[in-house]
Amino acid sequence: MKQKPHDLPTATLCKMLLALAWLVLLACAHPARAQRRQRLITDWEFVRQDLGGVWEAVRPVGPGNPESVPLWERVALPHCFNARDAVDPAVNYYQGPGWYRTQLAVQNPYAQGRTLLHFEGAGQKTDVYIYTTKVGSHVGGYDEWTVDITEAVANFQKTEAYQKQFQGRVPLSIRCDNSRDLEMIPSDLSDFNVYGGLYRYLNLEYQPALALSRLSAKAEVDKAGKAGTLTLKATFSETIAAGPAPYSVRLLDPRGKPVAQFKGTIATQAGEINLHKFTVKSPRLWSPDVPQLYTVQVTVGTGAQAYEQSEKVGFRHIEFVERGPFMLNGQRLLLRGTHRHEDHAGVAAAMTEPMIRREMTMMKQMGVNFIRLGHYQQSRIVLNLCDSLGITVWEEIPWCRGGLGGPVYQAQAKRMLRNMITQHYNHPSIIIWGLGNENDWPGDFPEFDKQKIRAFMTELNDLSHQLDASRYTAIRRCDFCKDIVDVYSPSIWAGWYRGIYTEYKEASRKEFEGVKRFLHVEWGGDSHAGRHSENPDNALAKITAGKGADERSGDASLFGGSARVSKDGDWSETYLCNLVDWHLKEQETMPWLSGAAYWPFKDFSTPVRPDNPVPYMNQKGVVERDFTPKEAYYVFQSYWTAQPMAHIYGHGWPVRWGDEGELKMVKVYSNCLEAELFVNGKSYGVRKRNSQDFPAAGLHWNVPFVAGQNQVRVVAKQGKQTVQDDISFRYQTQKWGKPAKLTLEKTADAQGLTTVEAKLYDAQGVQCLDAASWLEFSLAGAGQLLDDLGTSSGSRKVQAYNGRAIIRLQATPGQTTVAVQSPGLPAVLLAL
Template identity: 30%
Template sequence: MRVIYTIPLKSIKQLTIYTCLLLFGINSFAQVKNQTSGRQLTRLNDLWLFSKDPKATASYQSTGSLNWEKVTLPHTWNDKDVMDDEPGYYRGVGWYKRKFVTNGSLQGKDVFLCFDGANQETEVYVNGKQASKHIGGYTRFNVDIGKLLKFGADSVNEILVKVNNRNNDDIAPLSADFTFFGGIYRNVNLLVTNPVHFAENDNGSDGVYITTPVVSAQAAQVKVKSMLQNSSASAQKLQVNTVIYDADSKRVSTQQTLVQLSAGQKKALVQDLKPVTNPNLWSPESPYLYRVVTSIVITKTKQVVDEVSNPLGLRWFKFDAEKGFFLNDKPLKIIGASRHQDYEGMGNAVPADLQVHDMELLKQMGGNFVRIAHYPQDPVILQTCDRLGILASVEIPVVNAITETEAFTQNCKNMQLEMIKQNFNHPSIIIWGYMNEVLLRPKFGNDKPRQEIYYGHIRDLAQMLDSLTRKEDPSRYTMIANHGDFDRYNRVGLTKIPMIVGWNLYQGWYSGNLSGFGTYLDRHHTELKDKPVLITEYGADADPRIRTLEPVRFDKSIEYAIKYHQVYLNDMLKRPFVSGGMAWNLADFNSETREETMPHINNKGLLTIDRKPKDTYYLYQAYLLKKPFTKIASSGWTIRTGVADSVSGASMQPLQVATNARSVELFVNGKSLGTKAPTDHICNFQVPFVNGENRIRAVDAAGRQSDEVTIMFNLLPAKTNSMQPVNQLNILVGGNRYYIDEQLKQLWIPDQAYKKGEWGYIGGQPFKGNNNRISYGSDKNIYGTFNDPIYQTQHVDIKQYKLDVPDGDYELTLLFSELVGGETKEALVYNLDNNHSKEQSAEERIFNVDVNGVPFLKNFNIAAEYGYTTPVNKTIRVSVLNGKGFTVDFTPVKGKPVLNALQLRRID
């Protein structure tokens, strides 16, 4: 069993001495060795130094000239630069080093450095000599360092690690919609074993592999394959003992096998254990875990020289192309989410407790599946899946495209082997994947004969990886996740190779409309009758700062995302042949190249990047949880504003309640608004909001579940020219959505055409980028602000903006940003209706702005003065007299005047 020790610290010097004594002191090591049966694993995350090597010119001998800083692992050098406005992030070389002291007690032992993950090319040096190289950023690797250590009284050893996350055409992924963070971003451990031990050089595994050839409700067969290694200079007679313990630590099956290993020999041993009768079956509802402990004993001395422990979940499953997925002979609809590994402010260097929390949140959502995408992740993820009862798929990062080289193929093969062998014993895993949307960015588009050769190489790679996977683990299914180009994947042959076809579908988002999703599912069922299907991705951007009363595609609002997920869940749940679906994504994640309303973040998550639930998360709870559930889904929209009705004096706005109850009653400030039955697990109420606090309470029909929230409402007068003062007005000109400025607690409201006695624009039209997907506005990154949505909508060719407000002193701020022109960028490849759109041609834009007849901006040229996609705020103080309100005139000099947003604040 692996034991990890936590060492109390008083100072760096004391830590160094204490760590060395614990790891390498004669008496301490002997005592620990007896406790751990010859195997000791110690966390080695502290006392590291780090330095970048931007020119990649340093060698082991010259690293002393680098500028070093103290760091603690896990560590990435890209936790900050992926969020700045400068395109790109550091992809290059980073060096890590650490010193420790040994004495002679370790001589004769095998010593390994165990890296859980370093991205993506790693070289390890010990005392000036290279110990290992590893390629691939998402799998574990063990480095044998025993023969490179210095021994003797207080011998100082130095570990030096070179990590490189450069673009390398021979290493997957080549491109992807996520950030390739660099660094030693997972744990590093020091493993000490006796010379006779389970093999640590078998693709990063612990050398023990458990299979369950036959499982039923009556009995389960268990087979254990152990890779044994004798690195000593003499032959050894051994006994390998394997014991299965139940959850109460009672023995339920044992097997002892004698074996002899020659000096330096590595050997595989297979043990068939006595069947486990009447087994407790593993499932999402009851994730019962047995434990398999395998030990190596020297027969002559009876000494246990090595021992490992692995989980055992007894279950059987199948995918059926007609009837869906079955677990332990019971139909089970798989519903869950995909997961990326990064976290706000940390990049991918995320501590274990936060990673465990991700799986807990998925379970609390009612999810029973996680697609670990698009790469193997921290070992703690699958450990938690085993414990909580979450089914899983894991895949290697062959994303978007391949390179047609032998090196690329070999690296993919090595990644697949490492993924399978390192995670072989997790009962949660039911699928191995190896490609994602690999035809999304096909090369040689202008040379069709050459492109067909490229497609052939992709097909060959897929067949090789699929065959390898089936050979290494025939007990699980294989899968490729394809984007929605049915004809292309079918023609190339990628729908024929894997056991399961996965589709990443975004009808109603990147392409098409929502009704096209069900049509696509039915087409698969008609044309690929023999292929089980999973919907491996689906989702819509959901920026929690954006709300709307009229949701439309690509407005990035929570309300559209709710509608989107309702359609997808309904269409999957009512079709038995659909085995299940994985929402994209569990949580928002970093994608440095993205712009949109929240630059550098893909915000399709059901949780924010700091793991706060969105309304869509509550929707899933309403669909999936079996216990009573009622939640005010709009509880995140706690700051609102709106115009008062001229009769009631309140502002009617929608409020959504997610529930699995038959009906819900809603109370506002203690008064019932009546009872509603949910439609697709959402009750839609029209709430008369009053100025100030609005206490909302939702109660289900049985009175078993309730939820409360207080919403602060800023009630605007029906007529702004009334005696009621307008203290502040924030308007998204050219937009039809609300925006919540979380820092200033300000709410920006949609624009409107001018009506006498109110406010609004005169002339012109809302800005629309030159693509077919956005109804209004732009999705460009607005440099120098976190409030991009304020500047991403715009009214073009505007003539006037009028605000009929009472007399008084005001501060008027006009907000601008030039949305046309600037650097030409490649269209986001995932926008399937917009793959080849070009930037609109910039034209010179010069105009004048007058406020109440007084010149304010003369020959105003946004691009010339400030550049493109840059926020510009222009403020003027005005005294409004004689009931005239505000009239802002826009006069063109050249081109068409624009206005992006407007803010009015009363100051008297």
């Protein structure tokens, strides 16, 4: 059977289960730690507007005063203001303040301990209140931060309101604000939404009086992998009492076996101090294939008041060779990458840990060994998964587009860089700190001064090296700064924004020769899920080769300017597969290439693309916004994975078309050595895989179909292992004219959801299989459309894919009517 995206290879599954078992053992060994940190998920209320002040969030409501204006809604965290409106085709997404409130049962088990709120990220400006006392503020939507609420809680617990109005609980109110602000990063010109809300986890923490605010663990090893060192440093907060304290450090190998330990006494003081340095002979090395993780356990103090902290570390040696490839542990590693935005259907940025885990696992199953986190510091959950799954990382701050602001703007950028590096310093997966993206893109300020941008980029570069000399710095697309950073990625979009995809290698080689260290991040193209083509490369005939393959101002527009595939192509999955296929085959013949990263892994929302086939969506992902794989996902698998797989192109293509007797191409994406194709039970021979035989690495056949239903099956072999895949579809030989009517029918009822499908036909009743008309669904009566999800099957306004579109809804039989309309055609109603 074909390997599905959710089916883990056996070796990977075993590694993950072992890692999970080890985490359970750690939790059992330190049961007190589970009591000291609590995610605040339930019992929240939210209002998406401003209040007159925090008093409106906490004032008494009861008999004689029942009003609560404005009306609050119950929510769970993580939560984003823009879960739906980011892709609502009829409105601008909300940018402004919103308030959250809950009540805490605070029970700190430590004498003289501290009670903290730890924010893993909140957008974009945040104020925190205990009752009516403001206890903290933060600017920046992506770095972590902590508020000490110890004194405010103690003071409130002395009040009459604590006992009477709140009955022994502590009111917590939080104001988040994602209003447009030119003196903040990221710019609102960016090609992604600047979300608002408590969209990452918020934690209530209890700490003993003596506690670390940071544990720095620097694991190093020589290129040969023989001599390893682990340098540990601790940082105490400014409130720490000076004096001696006992401490111990243990180092456990990837199997949980203790390999080193140390006990001593430390003189506690504010700031960073050295803890210990271990020498590790021939450590087990971290790599994408075998992501070996050691565990550091630090204990400060004794008895019930002791502070404990564990960190995962990995020993690996990294090198970007000047004018050459990337080396990991002394061996070349071709970085096979993608990108991630924090965005998902129905929740926007508020992805839960299971969602994140599923996304990162799907990336690994696609063969990814590298990821660029675009364009901001991301959740610690993401970095932990990169460590454990074996995915190298470029992580960057959100200095993205718009130019350069003033002192407040620049201070935020430096603060976010410092926070990103210090908070994620211990992760072995990180190899690059990103300083900016598309900083050659003006627009936020009257002045656009390249020299000032260069000067500030130099400041950031120096700061990064000061904070972490062991990793590289990088930027993407700002040619006038490319000499400042260690690694540079130019803009190369061969076959999409400029040029044709066969120019990819030549364009890359030219850029490679102009910088010290070259890495190509961001390439690819948009595809409208469910749209397929019998002639996908037609648009290339309009484009003159040799005119460059970069992206320029206005290229993302669907109107005007020179010919380009992004404007003149069909946005089919078929074309994108060809583009990806060509890039991947070429990357196998570029020994000087350090790597490349496809943009992005998953479709994501953006305020600057209202005219795309799914409005307000960047549709370049190889999976949809709800994790549904597109066909291109399997092209990557066929080049990048070892677990045998085979996938016939066209699982989401219900009707193909052409003349009777015409030979049509069938493509099979597989990593197996050979494959045999069967059409309607007849074998069309065995093909040998050859990555340089485009398309589909030689696994393509020209075969006839019969009018009506066809069955296609492939059997692929890799040694003694056999995998197979099959599809069925209808072959249409009738020609069609322009769309003249719509139909709407129910196609499925499953798991409480009804699926309806709209189709476009010409005046003779022939389905228009290349129709890309706009369709808009609506509903009357009981029920609800599952729309504003940013997917091809979850949008009430969407372009047709091959003359059809579907949407799902919750319906009440006999009480629900769904409708569809398209410009120039009569609307159609369907009573359910």
